Amino acid sequence: MGCDGGTIPKRDELVRQKKKAEVKDKNAANMAKWRYCTLKYDALKRPIVVDSHGLLYNKDAILEFLLDRMQFENGPSYVKKMKDVKELQLTESPEFKSNHNDLGNEYLDVYSSPFICPLTGLEMNGKYKFCAIWTCGCVLSERALRSINNNSSEKLCCPKCGKEYASNDDVIILNPENEDIALMEQRRQRLNASQKKNGSTKRKTSEIEEEESSGKKTKIGK
Ligand SMILES: [Zn+2]
Structure with a gap:
């Protein structure tokens, strides 16, 4: 057992560890975008809305912002009325619900998401690209949307609710990167x-x- 405790890490190992930590921080920041309101940093709770930049907010926070913009230094200047945001139709994750029921409002595991793609079951936690259709507000993984609406000559329909939408410009990428x-x-x-x-x-x-x-x-x- 020569390696137990007695080894000194080499420089490249330290660099690797640092990089790992940076990636972890970046991941955590990325996860946070999917879990907290962009405006007030409260945990996202339905009703949740999206703006034209793909950022997520609690609807209450946007209402507060519209009533008194001066209160928020970093508010979205382009959101001038309720119509500038869209309420999202989200699909709850049954797994998340059963795991977190006993924990009150605190979500302990940042990697698990309360919401999933209704078609693929992918979690909306920042690992996968998710989109919202502005026309109906339904939220799906990009993978699901692309697999259904890949033929541009056909009518574009929401795979979740079936509502038609005019063009790909009705699709908002959530928290785009x-x-x-x-x-x-x-x-x-x-x-x-x-x-x-x-x-x-x-x-x-x-x-x-x-x-x-x-x-x-x-x-x-x-
Ligand atoms: Zn829909």
Whole structure:
């Protein structure tokens, strides 16, 4: 038993250990995004909402934020009304529920998630990519969504509730990382551009309607 306690770790071993610790920290920070409200850092509890950046909040926190923005220094400036967030339809993990029932509200195991993908059963704990469909609010793993809606010529339907949605721009990547952050940014730009376009056509229609109604009035008047 020569190795017991008596060995001095070599430098590269120490570096390896440090790296391991860093990865662990990063993992913990990543897990936290899936478990705590972005605004108030409370544990996420239904009703939970997502914003256009894919960040998760307790609905109550967003309501508080909208009532008094000054209270929150780091609030999402782009969330201006309740319609700027979407309430999520989450699938509870039966396993998590039975394991944590006796523990009150404290979740002891950071790696287990209260929510899962309804199709694949993957846990929503930050290890796998998860998406929400803005139209219906359903939350699924990207794997499930991609396997169902891979044929772009077919209608896009939510695999959970069956509701149709218009395009892939209705899909929000939750807590996006790396290249997905850019993808979500591009999505917002596309939506902003189309909203501006729709806004101007809306104005035009209302103008036309006004003209029509005023024309009717003059007709009636004559
Ligand atoms: Zn749905």
